Amino acid sequence: MAKIPVIEQCTVSYKDDKQLLADRLDVYLSNNRNLVFPHRHNFYHLVLFTDGAGAHEIDFKTYPVTAGQVYCMGPGQVHSWMFEGNMQGYILNFDIDYFKSLLLHPDYVENLALFSSLNESVFNLSTDTLAEVIPLFNQLVDLKYSPAEVDVKRALLLYILLKLEQDYIPSFPRKTMDYQMLLIKNFIALVDQRYKELHLPKEYAELLFVTPNHLNGVCKEYLGMQAGEVIRGRIHLEAKRLLILPDWTISQVAYELQFSDNSYFTKFFKKVEGMTPEEFRKAQWK
Template sequence: MNKIPVLEQCTVSYQEDKHFLADRLEIYLGKNNNLVFPHRHNFYQMVLFLSGGGKHEIDFREYQISRGQVYFMGPGQVHTWMFEDNITGFIVNFDIDYFKSLLLQPDYIENLNLFSTLQTGVFDLDEVVVREVTSLLHQLIDLNTQAVGIDVKRSLLLYILLKLDQAYRPSHSNKTIDYHMVLIKNFKSLVDQHYKALHLPKEYAELLFVTPNHLNSVCKEYLGQQAGEVIRNRILLEAKRLLILPDWTVSQVAYELNFNDNSYFTKFFKKIVGMTPEEFRRSQWKQN
């Protein structure tokens, strides 16, 4: 059965360094005009839009493109774009381990708000930040044409990421942020690993050494959802990812997600989405 294609960095990088790419977005699009959509990446991607229109989707959430909009996407997320007019901007791709030998904390990058699964990685910059980041990205692109070491590029990219992380405005409050945010991050990480097998909040609460009530209250405060909703939404996301594949039947999707039968999966899906899996599939195919 076909799966959503996973693009590796080396397949889209036309520059000498196959673990890192920084370029003007319009040049990148011209050199990668045969991209298959939707697709996933096995690398991190950042895009800053300067002009043009259209929309892009990350895990079935749609965003209208505007000047100053920036998005950050981590490995594994499903992505597509539909550009209009003459799109301009910047794009940066880098491998998961790009900063591994530079940083003492290997997971430092994935813990930035920009790539956190707790937040959406799409937001708007004010014009002052747009101009500042644009200048820095020009410098980063220029480094690819110079005989400089990898640490110079990594250091400048890290500075840009930190600058943008400062500009990011999370929706949650800062009170007791350390403990609660770590708890939610660990919870969502466990859900990503076990959503097919573990469906109940109490099962995750046991793994996290907290009570189900505490897990629910923290999720409600910081995510606006009960823990059970987080689990169901993760199952639903994977269902949507599989349903858009033409070679997968609804029964196969239900089996892949450990539903006992097709009818139970259909009821689960329709209750949340408002349409059956087949209706969702047809609506997605019609859009594409």
């Protein structure tokens, strides 16, 4: 059975540096003309648009392209492009472990709100920030690949990410990384790992050594939804990712997500999406 293609950094990098690709968007598109189909990455991916039209899609949500817009994606998300006209801007692809030897905490970038699975990381930069970061993008693009420049490129990339982070307003209330926020982060990570086999909040609460009521309360405070909604949302997202594969049957999708039968899966999907799996699939491929 076919899977949603996973694009590896080396397959889209036409430069010598296989851990970081920094380039102007028109050049990147010219070198990767066929990357219009839905696909995932195994690396971090960031685009800044300065001109152009059309749209792009991240996990089945469509965003119109606007000048000054940034989108940030972590590994595993599904996206595709529907660009129109003369696309201008910048693109950054970098390996998951790119900062491993530079930072005291290698997961620092993973913990930025820009790449958090709790957020919708598509936003427009302020005029001042846009004017400030464009020269930084140009400088990063123009740096040559050499051992002597590696840490310069890492430091410059990190500075760009931090400038974008300052301009970003997350979709959930920004709070300090206290115990409660750490609990949410661990819960989200567990859901990503175990959503196929664990469908109930009490199962995650047990693994996190808290009561179901406490987990629900913290989710409600920080995310604006209960723990069950987070779990169902993750299952629903993966169902949509699988349903766009033309050679997968509805039965295979239900089995992959460990539903007991097709009717239960169809009932679940329709309740969340508002249409049956068959209707969703037809809407995607018409």
